[in-house]
Structures are given as C-alpha cells and as structure tokens.
Amino acid sequence: MVVGNTRLLHSGGKLSLTVVGQSVYNGVLIHYRPVACFLKGLRVSEPLLEVQKLFSERDDRVLFSQLSFTLNAGEIVQIEGQNGSGKTTLLRILSGLSRNYEGAIYWRGEPVAEVREQYCRELLYFGHQAGVKAVLTPEENLRWYAALSPLMDAAGIMEALQQVGLRGFEDVPCHSLSAGQNRRVSLARLYLSRAPLWILDEPFTAIDKRGVAAKERLLLEHARRGGSVLLTTHHELGIQGPVRKINLDQLAGTSV
C-alpha cells in the first residue's frame, strides 16, 4: 500500500518509522505529509481520523465531553450507546454536517476544516435518511451519486445493484420498492465507492438477515483493503476481525 521512501529514525531510544511520499488506495493516488508511524509488530498503521476533546450538547444536556479517539486505517469502530446518547450527533459532527461542537478533528494529521474538500472526497456518509428519491429508479438515483462524488464509478452501477439484490428492479421507481429495498439502493453506494472512510449511521435498519451478512462481509473486505469504518448499529456485529467499540454512555465526560 505504501509507495515511496521510508526512513528509520532513532530518537530517544524509541524506534520510529517515518513515511514520506504517497500511498495508493485502490488506484487512487493520495498524497500526505510525512507522518510518523510507530512500529507495532509488523503492521504499520497511520491514524486516518483523530478526534481530540470533543464536546457537544443538545438542549442544555451534555452529550459527550472530552471525547478523544483515533481511527486507524483498516479498522472498524462501532459507536455504542442508548437512544439519545448522541451517536447520530457524533457521526454528523465527524462527517462535517453539524458544526455545533467544540474540540478538534484531524484528517490524516491536518485539521479537518482546512482539508475539507479532500476529506469530502475520501468520505462516504450513510445517514438516517437513505437519500433516495422516490420518483427516480434505483439506477437514476445511483447515477446522481456517481456525479456527486469523483471516487464513485458509474460503470459499476449494474454490478452494485446485483450485489444488493436489486437486479431486475433497476427500472422500477423507488416508491414502489419496500423500505428495506430503498435502503439497499443507498447501500449500493458502498459497492461503488472507493472512498477510504465510511461513516455509517444504522446501515442495517430494515435489512434482512442475508443482506446484513453480505454487508458485514463488505465492511470486513473494506477494512482489509486498508479502509476504515465508523458505524452505529443496534444489531450485534457478527464480524470476526478488527472491530473496536466505543461506548458513549461510559465515555461521556471521560477521555481515553
């Protein structure tokens, strides 16, 4: 994944590896500044997303304060918490939709507000509402998303619809599809996108068991390719792999 020259530095008794250059993610060239990566066994990991001392409140109630964590490449992080604990608010803040917060968010080591365009390019956000137009067909909906995001490939739309089990429905207006099928239309974006960071808010709502299993495999595959996922779900994840959990109920008011 990492192309370019790597240097080993010896500083203060600690061995650290500095990577200078560029990384190739699925054929897309992404440049970044020299990032100091610590040698952990054999795996070199760089924090993609870093959150420091995040604070947010709603209607005079503190949702979380001093919330700090990092999301590394190849990691799946599940945000847990009761209803109203601020899961959706957190994801909206991290995606850049909501600006009602205090604290710092870094993307590849840069403040996210300064690299907004690049961040949006490398982000795929799946929100509470599916973002599917009822009078358009699944294919028309996905074509629009492909036009919106440069990291989405319009050529793969049929393939993606096949993957989410909507082949044969591509010409049916979405209002005659079921709620679950509508969400599948939006989830088809996951098959099209080459964005490294996925932020998914309750992606499995109204999806049947087989669909959920397929999506879980997809998330795992994404992580293996070096992408990372931040998601909320009430469903117990059946993924055997690099899943980390952050519980907002416990974390509120503490730092990790």
Place this chain on the structure above:
Amino acid sequence: MADKKWMPRWFYQLASPRWCYQITGKLLPWFAVAALVLLVGGSVWALAFAPADYQQGNSFRIIYLHVPSAILAQSAYMLMAVAGAIGLIWKMKVADMVLKSAAPIGASMAVLALATGAIWGKPTWGSWWVWDARLTSMLILFFLYLGVMALNSAIENESTAAQASAVLALVGLVNIPIIKYSVEWWNTLHQPATFKLTEKPAMPVEMWLPLLVMVIGFYCFFAVSLMQRLRNEIIWRERRTGWVRELLDKQ
C-alpha cells in the same frame, strides 16, 4: 478564530461574553445620563425655542422625532448586518447576541418613524398615508426587520438561528440601496413634483441644531437599550457558566 491574530486585542476581548458584560456595565450609566440630558434638552429646545416653519407652522416640529428615528432605523440595520458578518466569519457568540438584540430596537425605530411620518402627513398632505418614497422605503425596511426577527424566533437552536439571521441580514444589506433607489425612481415616475418633506432647501441653524442634538440623543438612547438587551441575552445564554452563577448568588 484564534490562530489569525491580526485584529486588535480588544476585538478578541469582545468575544468573551464575560468581558463584554463587564465593560457594558461600566459604559451603561454614562450613556444613560448622556441620553437623558440630550433628549430632554433637545426636546425643550426643539419644541419651545426653535422657530416655526414659515409654510407648515408648528406641525413641522415632529421632524425632531421623525428624522432621528428614521436615521436610527437605518443605522441599526447596518449594525445588525455588520454584527451578523462578524458572527459568521469569526464565530463570535457576542456578535450573534448583538444581532438578536439590535433587531427589535431597529424595528421599533422604524415603527416610530412611520407613525410620526403618518401624523406629519395629515396636516401637510391631508391624509394619513401617502406613498412618498422615503416613507415607502422605511416601510420596506420595517418588513426586512420583521423577516430577520421572524427567522430568528422560528429556529430553535440558538447558534443556527443567529447564523441564519446573519445571512438574511447581509442579503438585506445588499438589497437596501437597490430598494431605496428603485422606490425613489418609482416615486418620481408616478408622482412628479410632490412636496418633499425633509429636503428643505436651506434649514436655518436655529432649526437644525436642535435636530442634531436629538439625533445624538437618539444614538445614545439606542446604545443604552442595546446594551441592556445584550446584557440580558448574555446572562441568559451563559446561565450555566460559573461566573453568571456567582453573579446571581451575589444578588
């Protein structure tokens, strides 16, 4: 906000609601005294000592209320829009509060200007309302104020409400000169050669000096009411912070 330090220090201090509360507390009595002296003195001068108009007699004396309130209504809109811009650019809470506090004062100034204009119109034109260019522009300015206030109260989240009203105030600010120009142009098209109220060919010094006193008095009064509203707003929004609790405990 803080990483670009090219504004003077007091500008950043203004961003602190606590500092703002303290400084307005110190300024308030001075402005209150000045407003009282200027308004009372100016009114007495204007009503008792200034000469009567040779055409309109004593009825012209209402300009001592009409003109200052009209000027204030326009200045308050400017202030509101500038505060909105500062709030949008530097994310300054106090600027948001200034915007919210200035809108109702400006709107009431516009109402005062419209009411005095109507009262003045009765003896001068013989009817309560005439579609005079200045009065029409003032009416539209009043509508702009109503829009900002309505939007501000419709949005529940305070910072969203402030930002949305700031955008609207700025759009209004761009539009005000266009509206003013178009209304004046429309007016000359439809009512050529009407008797203009405020454009006196030459107002003698004895007449405009009390007017000047009244205008300054109105500005001081505006400052007083703005600071009062701002202090209320600061206390309300910062009610959960330590310093406001301490302040309230003391009283």
Place this chain on the structure above:
Amino acid sequence: MNMHTNPRQQASEGMAGLFMATCRREFLLSFRRKSDLVNPLIFFLMVATLFPLGVSPESGFLAQLAPGVVWVAALLATLLSMDALFRSDYEDGSLEQLLLSPQPLFVVALAKVIAHWMMTGLALTLMAPLLGVMLFLPAEGMPGLMLSLLLGTPTLSLIGAIGAALTVGLKKGGVLISLLVLPLYIPVLIFGSSAVQATVTGLPLGGYLALLGALLALALALAPLAISAALRISISS
C-alpha cells in the same frame, strides 16, 4: 497540503458534469411529479382571474391595471413554488449527501435554481400573453411583458432560493419564506411592471431591461453563495 493529483481541467469538467447531472435530475423529478410543474401555472391563471371579479371587468380600467397584476401574479406564483425547492431533498436525506460532496455546493445550488426557473419562470413567461389578453393589455405591451418577465423571473427564483435554503429545516417554512423574500422582490416588481407600462405608452424599453439585467447579474453572482451558506447553516442544527 498537497492537492496536485487533480488538474484544474479535470475539476472543471467534473463541475460541468455535475451541473448537467443536476439539471437532468431536476427535470426528471418534475416530469414524474407533474403537479409541481402545473400548480404554479394554475395559480398564476387564477390570481389573474380574481382581479376582474374583485375590481371591475371594464376594459379600459383593467388595461391600466394589467402590467402590475400580471407581474404580481407571476411573483406570487414563483414564491409559491419556492418552498419545495430544497424541501424534498431535505426530507429524504439527499441534501445531506449534496453538502458532503467534494464539488463546490454553489454549482449544484445554481443548477437547481436554473432548472427550477425553466419549469416555473420560463413557463410563466410563455403563459403571460394569455393573461395579458384576459386583462385587455394592449398588443404593443406584449413584447415588454414577455421580455421583462424573461429577465425578471430568474432573479425572483434566485432570491427565493435563499429564503428556501434558510427555512428548509423548519416544519412550517411556507409562510415564513414569503415574509423573508417578499421585501427583497420589490425592486424587480417595480422595474418589471414599469417596463410593461413603458411599452404600452410607446416609450423605449432598453433602460428597463438593462436595469433588470443588472439585477439578474448581481443575483447570479451573489445568490448561489448565500444559498450554499444558508443550506450549510440549516443542515447543521
């Protein structure tokens, strides 16, 4: 920050593609939901019908009233259609996706407004002669009416879209939007109806059209920025 992966040309092609894709999507949406397309036109016709009924059917009197009535009716019809501009996108979540696109938001905002104008403002302009005939507007006034509407209605759509973007997060945005936007419509109304009156009386039209064009240029330059700022603010709550 290194961002030299994307040559400028490629970016501008992406923007043009997005602009076209947005226009196409908006057209598709309105043609599939025909009521959105037709309702403002019916409203336009009905408002114009109310005046002879409410005031007087006398032809000389109506002819005098006609420029103002057609313009006010067109203004209200545009205003009526404005609220839906971003609302359905907001409700189904596509607006969030739009805001998270790496492409500049004002491109999409402008594309949406232009598509909206083609389906309301342009349609109103084409329908205006019918109303002119109903209200006994002299035949000399027709070119002035159509040209002034052609230049004026895009400005109305652009300004209205700012109001729509500011109120999109509110459940009852419909009345509020008219409160915000109507005072801003006044200059367009004044110059537009004066242009029609000028052609009826045989005065030259150029000056009025130049003024309407200047307003349109100003709105085209500034409104998309205000719309995108307003959308970001409305979504962030």
